[in-house]
Amino acid sequence: MPNFKVLMKVLVSELATFERAQRVVEPDLVMDRQEQVDAYSQAGAKGGTMASLNLFHSAQIAEVIRPGDTVVDLACGSANQLAQVAQLNPDSRFLGVDLSPHMLDRARQFVAEKGLSNCEFRLASITDLEFLKDRSVDVVMSTMALHHLPDTASLQQCFREARRILKPDGGVYFSDLGHFRAEKSIEYASRQYADQQPEVFTIDYLNSLRAAFSLQDFRDAAQVFGEQVSVLSTFLVRYMIVVKSAARRPPDQALGSALDALRQGLPDGHRADLKDLILFFRLGGLATPYFG
Ligand SMILES: C[S@@+](CC[C@H](N)C(=O)[O-])C[C@H]1O[C@@H](n2cnc3c(N)ncnc32)[C@H](O)[C@@H]1O
Structure with missing residues (x-):
C-alpha cells in the first residue's frame, strides 16, 4: 500500500496537472x-x-477501543481487518x-478458522x-469501504447513522482512499502491486480510486460528529483519509507487543510501506500509536 516512491510520483502528477x-x-x-x-x-x-x-489501521483503532466495548465495522x-482488530x-x-x-460467508469462515468467538455479522x-438502537454502540469503524457509496448524500447518511448508534462517549475510526485530481495519479497508485496480485484486484483498486471521495466530502459528512473527531490525510497528497476521535485508552504494553510482532512478520517491502504510510500521516498531522 502507499509507499514513498508511489506517493512522490503521485505528488508530482497532482502538482503538474490542470485536470x-x-x-x-x-x-x-x-x-x-x-472472484472479487x-x-x-x-x-x-x-x-x-x-x-x-x-x-x-489496527494500530490506530487500538487507541479508540476499550476492553468491553461493542464495536461495529x-x-x-471478508473481515481481514475486522479479524485482526x-x-x-x-x-x-x-x-x-x-x-x-x-x-x-467468507468473513464467517475466516473468523472461525482463526478461532475468534467475539465476532458476529x-x-x-x-x-x-x-436494527441497532440509538446510543447502543461504543465504537464505529470502517476501512477502505466508504468509496463504495454512490454519492455524498449516502456518505452523510452513513455518518448520521454512525452518530445515532454511538454512545455519547463513543469513538470512531473511519479510513478510506482520497480523491486524486489526475487520472495519471490513479494509474500509478493502482498499479503499484499489479505484479503481486490478481488482475481483478488491480481493476477493483483502480475503480476504488476513481470513486474516492474528497477530503472536503469527508469534512462535510464528519460535521455530524462535531468537535469529537479530526479529519486528516496523508501529507500533500490526499491518498488516504482518516476520520478519528480522540484516544479513549492509554497505551497498553501487551497490545504494543502484539502489534510489533505483527509488524515484524510483514515481508520487508510491506514493512517499508508501513513506515512510509506512518511518516506521510505524521506529516499530515496524524500520529500512529505503538510504532514509534
Ligand atoms: C473494499 S471492501 C472493504 C472491506 C473491509 N472494510 C476491509 O477493510 O478490508 C468494500 C465492502 O463494502 C461493501 N459495501 C458496499 N456498499 C455497501 C453498503 N451500502 N452497505 C454495506 N456494505 C457495502 C462491499 O460489499 C464490500 O464488501
Whole structure:
C-alpha cells in the first residue's frame, strides 16, 4: 500500500496537472462476485498487498477501543481487518455489517478458522442501521469501504447513522482512499502491486480510486460528529483519509507487543510501506500509536 516512491510520483502528477478528474461511481457498489471476494480476502491475508495498511489501521483503532466495548465495522467485507482488530482486542465484541452475502460467508469462515468467538455479522446497508438502537454502540469503524457509496448524500447518511448508534462517549475510526485530481495519479497508485496480485484486484483498486471521495466530502459528512473527531490525510497528497476521535485508552504494553510482532512478520517491502504510510500521516498531522 502507499509507499514513498508511489506517493512522490503521485505528488508530482497532482502538482503538474490542470485536470480535475470527476468522481466515478464504483461499477460494483456491493462486491459480491466470487472472484472479487477471493482477490480481496487474499490481498488482506498475511503477506498480502493490503497487510501493511490493515496493520496501520489496527494500530490506530487500538487507541479508540476499550476492553468491553461493542464495536461495529461498517462494510467489513471478508473481515481481514475486522479479524485482526478482534484478535488484538479479545475483550471487546464486534459486529461486521456488509451488503454482500458472499463477503459475509467468507468473513464467517475466516473468523472461525482463526478461532475468534467475539465476532458476529449482519447483512445490511451501512446507510440504514435500523436494527441497532440509538446510543447502543461504543465504537464505529470502517476501512477502505466508504468509496463504495454512490454519492455524498449516502456518505452523510452513513455518518448520521454512525452518530445515532454511538454512545455519547463513543469513538470512531473511519479510513478510506482520497480523491486524486489526475487520472495519471490513479494509474500509478493502482498499479503499484499489479505484479503481486490478481488482475481483478488491480481493476477493483483502480475503480476504488476513481470513486474516492474528497477530503472536503469527508469534512462535510464528519460535521455530524462535531468537535469529537479530526479529519486528516496523508501529507500533500490526499491518498488516504482518516476520520478519528480522540484516544479513549492509554497505551497498553501487551497490545504494543502484539502489534510489533505483527509488524515484524510483514515481508520487508510491506514493512517499508508501513513506515512510509506512518511518516506521510505524521506529516499530515496524524500520529500512529505503538510504532514509534
Ligand atoms: C473494499 S471492501 C472493504 C472491506 C473491509 N472494510 C476491509 O477493510 O478490508 C468494500 C465492502 O463494502 C461493501 N459495501 C458496499 N456498499 C455497501 C453498503 N451500502 N452497505 C454495506 N456494505 C457495502 C462491499 O460489499 C464490500 O464488501
